[in-house]
Amino acid sequence: MAIISLTTDFGEKDHFTGAIKGAIYSETEDVKIVDISHSVSPFNVQEAAYILKNAYKNFPKGSIHVYGVDSERNPDNRHIAVLLNDHFFVGADNGIMSLVAGDRKPDKIVEINIYNDLDTIFPAMDVFVKVACHIARGGTLEVVGKPVTELKSLRTFTPIVNTEQNLVTGHVIYVDNYGNVVTNISRQLFENIRKGRDFELYARNYRFDRIYTKYSDIVNFAVEKPRRDDDGRRLAVFNSSGYVELAIYRSNLETVGGASSLLGLSYRDVVTIRFL
Template structure:
């Protein structure tokens, strides 16, 4: 039996997640359900895409991913089922799929057309679960929909190259549980334009001149402890997903604060790299 994952902005206070799981189990008693996250910020497509893009590859091929963010259907937000990179995604055409598949061409995309669909306020339960269970039973996408080639793209989330290649203007796409700030500037883009030059990373009134590979790289262990950088100091690094991230070493967002609160950075705020 295929794995079915759930990624939503429903939270865990209400009945939504329980109803989804119960319905899947009613249809497939031996289903394997995995929660990726139910704490996506409401309607935040970029945040949803970041989490999905950096988690789905850890699952085996054939996994079915239900995406319950901004899922109410409209003429501009059609329901889709997508096969890409060996995985199935069931989501609305709100841009989340195009952000996941920016560098991978989908094998198949269909607009979901199931018989007698419910037209209520809970389409993840009424539509997405039906499609997921159909696929999990070995069903094909051709049965649940018709071919679709108008994936909505959200290009405004891409970094901009300015100043004749001397500047990358990025933005904040995600803030994690530690208050670490993740930009949309990927290491591959940074390396492509750096060309061996020194650089300045600018966020609000802070300037950084080094990007580390792990958090503890900020510490020079050759120095005496009292002379080292350490907990409470700001650093930049290429995180495990390959994006430039700003962090306060060993911070706690709920007590002393994290990079987001201490630098005053929020979703879609600007982060700039200037090559010198």
């Protein structure tokens, strides 16, 4: 049974999420639909890419991933279907797939051309569903589109390394459910530039000189638990996706807040690492 995943900015209030699922089952009942997220911030392609990139690798090969974020078709925003790493992706060529692919080159890209006289303001349901279900039934990409060679690239989200190789400038790309702030500085880039040097990480007026490998590394377990005062401490950590993340230990957005609120950090804010 084919798997079709959904990543959108539709939210849960409106009918869109239910409608797209109904459209899939109307096309073919022999599929399993998996929701990755419908809580992507509206039109935030970087956030969508981060979520999709870190989720799809856990699906079986051959899975089909529909992403509905900034999907309206226009001369600057074509629709594509992509075969990448034995997974299929269907959505708009708005930079999401270039961020998902990273350094990996897609095996196949087609520009979808099944519109005929179709004029839709809901392409995720009227176009992406048809393509995804076609693939789920064993159809090829060439039937739904013409081959293209390149994806739209979002270079503005790539960290910048200065010529002296002692300063990395990155940005906040995602704020998670705990208020943790994820940057676009990968552990691989950090280690490649660091070369064993000490460093200082700055975000607004906050300084970090250590990046942990897990959240609880900040706790001194040699101290008796009643005497510890670790909750609410800020830290930098390499998260499970391999990116530098700023967090508040055991944060709770509904009570004490998280790194995003307590440190005043939000999407696209600058984070720098200076190597000493």
